[in-house]
Amino acid sequence: MQFMTGADLARKAERQRELSVIGLDLGQSQDYTALSVLRVLPQLNDKSSMQAVHLERFKLGTPYPQIVDSVLRLTQRPELGDQWHLVVDATGVGKAVVDLFKDGLGSEKRRLTAVTITAGSSVTGGRSNCGVPKRDLVTTLLVLLESGRLVFADLPEMAQLSAEMLDFRVKITSSGNAIWGSWREGSHDDLVLSVAMAAWWAERQEKRGRVGGSYNGAVVHSYQG
Secondary structure, three states, X not given: OOXXXXXXXXXXXHHHHOEEEEEEEOOOOOOOOEEEEEEEXXXXXXXXXXXXXXXXXXXXXXXXXXXXXXXXXXXXXXXXXXXXXXXXXXXXXXXXHHHHHHHHHHHHHHHEEEEEEEOOOOOEEOOXXXXXXXXXXXXXXXXXXXXXXEEEOOOOOHHHHHHHHHHEEEEEOOOOOEEEEEOOOOOOOHHHXXXXXXXXXXXXXXXXXXXXXXXXXXXXXXXXX
8 A cells, every 4th residue: 555645645736736738839831830838836926837848849841630649649648637728829720720629639628729819909709719919928928937937947949949039029010000020031939929828828817716826846847758
């Protein structure tokens, strides 16, 4: 018989309160599809912290069904446990890919949120399907980084993510609208957006009281391999 110590029981209870959020930014012919996993960790001050524990870019030209299969296999990894949510870019071709995810998830499709990235000024839609201004995604990411609530494990794709963030700029149009994106031709923002979508969704749930509570530490895992 295996006995659990008080610390083991406390850790088990806290692990059940953790949430893994998977962000998937879908690329087209000349863009990479990028995936990130954020571990959301409840804290004593009711402001959760987030740890990016996995970053991945699929090879250019990878068929969407293959990407869907890869992500679905990821959701079955024991590191995620039972508390996970998938946020998928539904912009453009993404709508058809979202349907593939719904079919693959079956009864678990409640764990899926489709995000259409817009140039608007407000969030539309509901929990399972919503339109989100790119401005909201980026500003959420910046606030989390500047406050220290989002940190990154030592991951192979960190150099690419850092390069994307350095290339990211805001441009003010003649009509006064702000457009966020890479300022250099040929640059990419796929990893940035995958992290931003996951972070935005997690923050939205926290504001609705669905994430939070007591937490006193965690081990950072990488899902590489």
